[in-house]
Amino acid sequence: MTAQRLSQFLQVITIVSLATGGLALGILKSSLNHETAIKKSTHKTTKSAKTLPPVAKNLIVEVPKSLQGQTIYHAQLKPTEKFIALTFDDGPSPKNTAQVLEILKKNQIKATFFLIGEMVQAYPQVAKQVVADGHELGNHTWHHWYRRMDLATASSEIDRTADAIYKTTGVKTALFRPPGGYLNNGLADYAKNQNYAVMMWSSLCGDADRHIPQVPGMVNNVLKTAKPGAIVLLHDGGGNRSRTVKALPQIIADLKAQGYKFVTASELLDIQAKEQATAAKTVPAVKKDENLQNQPHQQ
Ligand SMILES: [Zn+2]
DSSP: OOHHHHHHHHHHHHHHHHHHHHHHHHHHHHHHHHHHHHHHHHHHHHHHHHHOOOOOGGGEEOOOGGGTTOEESSOOOOTTOOEEEEEEEEEOOTTHHHHHHHHHHHTTOOOEEEEOHHHHHHOHHHHHHHHHTTOEEEEOOSSOOOSOOOHHHHHHHHHHHHHHHHHHHOOEEOEEOOGGGOOSSSHHHHHHHTTOEEEOOSEEOSTTSSSOOOHHHHHHHHHHHOOTTOEEEEESSSSOOHHHHHHHHHHHHHHHHTTOEEOOHHHHHHHHHHHHHHHHHHHHHHHHHHHHHHHHHHO
16 A cells, blocks of 8 residues: 555545544434433423312312212202302303303302303303303203204214313313203203213292293292202303393392302212211211120120
8 A cells, every 4th residue: 555545545534433423423412412302301291290280170070979870950968058059051152151250250159051062162262261260061962952852863962062062161071951951852861871960950040931030030039949959040041141140149149148158060969979978977887886786685
């Protein structure tokens, strides 16, 4: 090899080694970056998991197991437990829902809204506001039909509404209310099979009557049927509800004066389930004692 060839050879070696060195450095760099990125992302995940706000209570509306698939007119509570649930049907509506929300906010009351699917589709912002204000949602079918339905129609009425409610508000609800309170047209059967609680009512103001009463009549209708565990039926949609909006502050004030506390429908069911669980725990304890006392006599 001549000196010139050697020099050329060394030059090539240098270039190659520089290139591979650079490449290796590049790989090392990128792998370091990758590692840092992983570390960063892990750190981020841990941090966000720690700081993640708890899922709002009203986003998952559950029903105690013992009440799933049941039809409920009111919660069975002790006479001293003056809890009552206000429920509003047929919304979200563009005008009256906002007025109802305003009154509830003023009174610091959480209520339950049974929404119609096609109204959720038409007024998604109103549905979102109901949830943002901390209220609970229930399913009130897509079309609000009363007629007899086959299984496919009943399932579509309820499932489509559940989807619209979830996609619009993020809420999953186990509460169902049959339109018009009809329990024999296929809807309630389907809802029960899906473990919904079929929520009827024990108190109504009469705002769905053919001849809607005047405001004092509406207030009186609720007051005379109010009791611990009562479920009150009102409407924020399905027509002009200005009279309901007028009656609502008086209904609330009178119930408050009687010592009632306002809870959502699922909270009302939770209170009943807890009471029953406590009662069930007490009963076997008594029986056990009785058995112990009876033992000497038996022997
Ligand atoms: Zn209705």
